[in-house]
Amino acid sequence: MAIYLDIIWFLNFCIDLLLLLLTAIVLKRNLVKWRLLLGALLASSVLFLVVTPFSSIYYHPMFKLAFSTCIVVTTFGFRRFSYFIQNLLTFYFVSFICGGGLIALHFFFNNEMVILNGVVTTKSTGLGTPISWLLVLIGFPVIWFLSKKRFELIEVRKVKYEEIVDVDLFILDRHLKLKGLVDSGNQLQDPLTKKPVMIIDMNNLQNKFPKSIVQQAKHPEMIGDQSLEMECGWEEKLCIIPYRGIGQVNQFIIGIRPDKVVVTLENGDELDSSNVIVGLNFTNLSSEGDFNCILHPQMLIQGKKRLA
Structure with a gap:
């Protein structure tokens, strides 16, 4: 099975970039462009760890927590602890919403996904299925846009119009x-x-x-x-x-x-x-x-x- 690592890395880079950008939009953070790019680059670089003999480290919860901490600090900086926690939790929240939306769409459209012994497996090649690629290339931007609009709608309701x-x-x-x-x-x-x-x-x-x-x-x-x-x-x-x-x-x-x-x-x-x-x-x-x-x-x- 051939795996096109460069293409997968680029897709991960774009997705991480959008997730960090949405986090900044939700929190109204003033982003520095080079920090945003560096954060997305760091987040997508974990892909290279998965294809090495040290891939077992990636699946450890403590490593994931430490790695996401580095991503958030790289992108937004560290001013105070409450500022950092707010950034980290919002980053998780945004990731869960967009990721959960993609999984839901994949289950809805794809019949090649099965669960064996509690592990999600797919019957596909290293290039993935057409449905998978459509979900990543089209589905994720759509979910990202809808999530952004939903956050804005929630914020509209919080505004005191009589103020x-x-x-x-x-x-x-x-x-x-x-x-x-x-x-x-x-x-x-x-x-x-x-x-x-x-x-x-x-x-x-x-x-x-x-x-x-x-x-x-x-x-x-x-x-x-x-x-x-x-x-x-x-x-x-x-x-x-x-x-x-x-x-x-x-x-x-x-x-x-x-x-x-x-x-x-x-x-x-x-x-x-x-x-x-x-x-x-x-x-x-x-x-x-x-x-x-x-x-x-x-x-x-x-x-x-x-x-x-």
């Missing part, structure tokens, strides 16, 4: 300190970039923006008007976003691509939510003035936790 948070908005030389309401009803996205849109109340903030920007925010149809003199750097940050409210026809809102948006939660955590577009709106958002912007829930889900 008012502090928002620091940076646009060129302007710094605005805002109060933002996390609103599940705000599902506005830029149709081109798919970036979430946060809405700010311009009624009391228009003095923070150039007059030309305020004029265009009041009259979106004027965007691109050559008669308006734009301050340096602002024109390239402008965009126009179509939207439709309940009982309304299609309308447009002027948007600005910010340099940075930092959201401070009630527990003091700071999220870098710069991957967003700021919509300029002249509708009064809060009659009592409790907040002056509405945040898209994806800003809290996709935001990267800033390190102190």
